[in-house]
Amino acid sequence: MTYLFLGLLMIIIVVILVDLILWMAWKPKAENPKPFEGELPFISILMAVRDEVHTVNYALNSLEKLDYPKDKYEVLMGDDDSTDGSTKIMQAWDKETNNFFYVPIKEKVEHLDAKANVLEQLAEKAKGEFLMITDADVEVPPSWLMKQLACWKEGSGIQSGFTIIKAKDFLSSMQMIDWSLALGMVKIVSGWKIPVTAVGNNMMVSKEAYTKVGGYKNIPFSVTEDFALFKAVAKKGYRYQQLANEESLVRTFAIKGFWNLMNQRKRWMSGALKLPPFMVALLVFQALYYPAMLAMIFVNPFVAIPLFGLKITLQSLFINKILERLNQYVPLGNLFIFEFYSGFISVALLFFYLLPLPVKWKGRKFAKG
Known part of the structure; x- marks a missing residue:
């Protein structure tokens, strides 16, 4: 095994493990507290x-x-x-x-x-x-x-x-x-x-x-x-x-x-980079996942394709759990297509964020911070 293969595999496995943990951690029932009692506040x-x-x-x-x-x-x-x-x-x-x-x-x-x-x-x-x-x-x-x-x-x-x-x-x-x-x-x-x-x-x-x-x-x-x-x-x-x-x-x-979507996500990324270090590390792995998976397809497609399928499956199961909790629905096929949409947006945002351009929002310009 080459170092390139091992590096790509590590990035992909970490992201898949995160999806597995999220899917397993999501509780099936929504918050259902008792109705508010007492005098209502202003x-x-x-x-x-x-x-x-x-x-x-x-x-x-x-x-x-x-x-x-x-x-x-x-x-x-x-x-x-x-x-x-x-x-x-x-x-x-x-x-x-x-x-x-x-x-x-x-x-x-x-x-x-x-x-x-x-x-x-x-x-x-x-x-x-x-x-x-x-x-x-x-x-x-x-x-x-x-x-x-x-x-x-x-x-x-x-x-x-x-x-x-x-x-x-x-x-x-x-x-x-x-x-x-x-x-x-x-x-x-x-x-x-x-x-x-x-x-x-x-x-x-x-x-x-x-x-x-x-x-x-x-x-x-x-x-x-x-x-x-x-x-x-x-x-x-x-x-x-x-x-x-x-x-x-x-x-x-x-x-x-x-x-407009790129500017919104660039604005969000400015805040995301101030999250706790381990969260930033996970976001970095998420950002690297798509380039890594694309490279893995060329390096070893027999490993890449099953892992790609596993990633889509776990992520779709997690999203479906969320939408069920909220009583929302999207076609099952959209959950599969979303992986490709997310990959394109992630790669595009990576380049867009690195451009020395201010954040534009509602007709104003701001520094990235």
Whole structure:
């Protein structure tokens, strides 16, 4: 055996073992705590909005239909210098509803920018005991607040639910599977008490924890502001968890356009590289897997093809478990095709990330960090 063969085999085997562990570790039943008991707390929902004219009504309509007393929650809509008509929509909601408030964001707080800047200013106005952070391109279920409260554990500072892409066509179906796989991994690792991240469009933070870390203004700016806040709260010793149930599941739209998708993933990678070292190592192995498998096919196809089949099988079984938990469905063939889609995206992102280009998001440019 050559050193090249052994090196490629090691990378492939490590990734397959990880898939096996994830599949075996996933619990078949979702969280099913007792309904929240006692007086309902006041909750502030924070939404940063920048040029979301096609989706913001969609999000606000779902927030209006929450199965929660109207006098027990507020929706703070932070207008991050929108130029496309989103402003008029938010102002109309402010005028027509008693608990929806339009907040124009004109200035920057200290070192902050983009969504972190908006959320900091909204949090300062928030009256809630809990802050629910979401985006202007999502749909939340009516049970969203009640389920998040029911799952909240004593000593917690932050928790997040699943977010899933609305699958309308092949490409959005691939993104749906991708998100499900990533959050399934977060769910398992968080259950092992390893701090990973929280989902920034489906995130619950206690006002106490937010205040204790000093808010976003006391956290170094990051293009992955959800990860930065999660890390700060976890560092203070608060409990955290990733939920996986249909009642707190948020649906969002797929990214349109290859370059927009690359910029989104580049932004995420900036946060991923700040994860615990062993998590970064696993991500590196995942990134190397596809080039290694491609090389192995040329070096020894009789070894590569069975291992490739095993990898697809284990990953598909894991993803299927996740989707069953969330009461979602994708055609079985899509799970097989996803491996090829994931390989292409991973290799493309590897090159795109290394390019000396800033991260572009919502019309702004940011450094990779």
